[in-house]
Structures are given as C-alpha cells and as structure tokens.
Amino acid sequence: AQSVTQLGSHVSVSEGALVLLRCNYSSSVPPYLFWYVQYPNQGLQLLLKYTTGATLVKGINGFEAEFKKSETSFHLTKPSAHMSDAAEYFCAVSGSGYNDMRFGAGTRLTVKP
Amino acid sequence: NAGVTQTPKFRILKIGQSMTLQCTQDMNHNYMYWYRQDPGMGLKLIYYSVGAGITDKGEVPNGYNVSRSTTEDFPLRLELAAPSQTSVYFCASSRSPTGAKNIQYFGAGTRLSVL
Numbered sequence: 045a046q047s048v049t050q051l052g053s054h055v056s057v058s059e060g061a062l063v064l065l066r067c068n069y070s071s072s073v074p075p076y077l078f079w080y081v082q083y084p085n086q087g088l089q090l091l092l093k094y095t096t097g098a099t100l101v102k103g104i105n106g107f108e109a110e111f112k113k114s115e116t117s118f119h120l121t122k123p124s125a126h127m128s129d130a131a132e133y134f135c136a137v138s139g140s141g142y143n144d145m146r147f148g149a150g151t152r153l154t155v156k157p
Numbered sequence: 158n159a160g161v162t163q164t165p166k167f168r169i170l171k172i173g174q175s176m177t178l179q180c181t182q183d184m185n186h187n188y189m190y191w192y193r194q195d196p197g198m199g200l201k202l203i204y205y206s207v208g209a210g211i212t213d214k215g216e217v218p219n220g221y222n223v224s225r226s227t228t229e230d231f232p233l234r235l236e237l238a239a240p241s242q243t244s245v246y247f248c249a250s251s252r253s254p255t256g257a258k259n260i261q262y263f264g265a266g267t268r269l270s271v272l
Contacts, residue, residue: 053197076257087161087247087263088200095257134199143188143254145261149199 046137050148063122067135078136163264180248189231193244
C-alpha cells in the first residue's frame, strides 16, 4: 500500500524567495508520484508527475520536483516565488495497482509581498 | 471545454435531510471518483466507477451512495445527512486508473455544511 506524508501544513515565503514543499512517500512497489495544486475555490490540477527515467521533473509555472529513491522523497521547488503561487499543494503517490492513488494532507503556501 | 462540472457549489443541509451532488464530465473518461476533503486530512476516496453501470466503494463510503447510468454522469447521494458529512466534495475523472496514466481531472468542488 502507498502513503504520503507532507511535512508542514503551512509554508510562508516572501515574493522572490525559494519555495520548498516537502513530500515523503511510502510504497512497496516503484511509485508514480504527482504534485497537484489547488487555487482558492477551485479543484485540483496536475502540476507535474514522476513516472520513470529522469529524476528531476519539470512542471508548469516554473515548478520542479526531484525524485530521490534513497530518501523516499519528492520535494517540490521553485527558485523564485510569485504572488500567484499562493495555493494549496498536494503530493500524491500511486503504485501499479488498480485505483491505488493516495493523497497527502496538503501544504498551504502563502506568499508575502 | 468544460472538463468536470459539479453542482451545486454550496449547500446547507439540516440533519436527516438528503441530497444529490451532481457531477458530469465531457472528456469521455471511463473512470470517475468522489472524494471528500477535510482540513488537514487531504482527500479521501468515497466511491469510484470504472464505467457506466459499475461502481465500487473507496476508503470512506458509509453514508453515501452513487450510481453511474452514463459515461458522463456520476452523482453522489447523501441519505440522512449528519454533521460528520460537513466537508468539501470533489468529483474527478481519469482516462486510466493505474500508475502513471492515472492523471485525475477535478471539478471545482461542492462545499456542504450539515447543521
């Protein structure tokens, strides 16, 4: 079975600062990993995903995440935060089984001017 | 392109009332899902469907029912609403239920309060 832990329910950064949102996963099989973003009053939308191959994955809006198997981590980063990045971010893990996607509890990102 | 559409956006129910949350998608996806989102808890799967006429329970199905008469529609029924069902409900759909292809597309959600 898969599970995800997001460290920090709330992260606050200044505009222009580095964004780092942490995600650790547990999986008994090679995982597929996803980051979703939820803007206020909207549903979740896919930011990026890791399947196989290159461990550094680039997503939309300048975000990227690195898969580190030895650390069972898939942290999300962005070099320079923008006010429009304020949202809630969810990490998710899926195995190769049927309908086994699991979401983390979410991290709310606040960007200060 | 509408994607996944949920109605209503907001609803207040009294304890014991019933209601149906509507969900429709126009992407011809076979797989559809209902989640509830509680603060600090992430998303929990209530029910899912693999195609018209086929549904199955997720992690937290108690107090809910679903049906899937068409590929497009996947309504969620609450019978005898309870305060514990106060939550934000999301409907989602995907082309595949497995692994890397399990990219889910979400509706904007229904915010439900049971008082």
